[in-house]
Amino acid sequence: MLLPETAEEFRRSLLRWASENAREYPWRERERSRYEVFVAEFFLTQTPADNVAGVYPKFLDRYPSLNAIREAEVEKIESVIEPLGFQRMRAQALNSIAESVDELPDTSDQLQELERVGPYVANATLCFADCAKLPILDRNVERVYTRVFGDEYPDSRSERERFCTEMLPEDPDDVRMYNLGLLDVGALVCTKRDPGCDDCFAFEYCDYATSRE
The missing domain is CATH 1.10.1670.10 (Helix-hairpin-Helix base-excision DNA repair enzymes (C-terminal))
Structure with a gap:
């Protein structure tokens, strides 16, 4: 082209x-893992960054990994992310993702196979976490x-x-x-x-x- x-x-x-x-936002720090960047990008869809910044630290504190999400009650996740809106949809999607993979994939196509993960979230996650x-x-x-x-x-x-x-x-x-x-x-x-x-x-x-x- x-x-x-x-x-x-x-x-x-x-x-x-x-x-x-x-x-400057916490998820933009270079040492953030793929999971930590993914969580932010997943929440940033249709939600202002400043709103996500208010919930992000608390969410990671309670759910520092996919395994922690897998073991949590969906309703508990909903209560943490309620200020972001779409809390039921997001909590259920995160739970579904945690049930389907132990670790987040390292390719955009594989990430997009996860529930409610589109091209933007997949590419942003891998770019900002892995410099893809x-x-x-x-x-x-x-x-x-x-x-x-x-x-x-x-x-x-x-x-x-x-x-x-x-x-x-x-x-x-x-x-x-x-x-x-x-x-x-x-x-x-x-x-x-x-x-x-x-x-x-x-x-x-x-x-x-x-x-x-």
């Missing part, structure tokens, strides 16, 4: 921005790429996945920071409403920003 001419500049600038501005070179696509990422690259960002889902994969840096540590940066630019700068275009590193070549002038 032929990437836009500004792809490399965007990649370098995003990494610089992320090194100074990436949000995998793309992550959520609404924030889609919005950033669509705005910056305009018509050069593909329309189809499969082509977008390929585009996002080829945008990733070569260095595994950079891949992790790049994906975190994408999420945070979308959450903090390239927001759905009133984006901070004037403060964005991509302002000069962003299709959306230049079209507003």
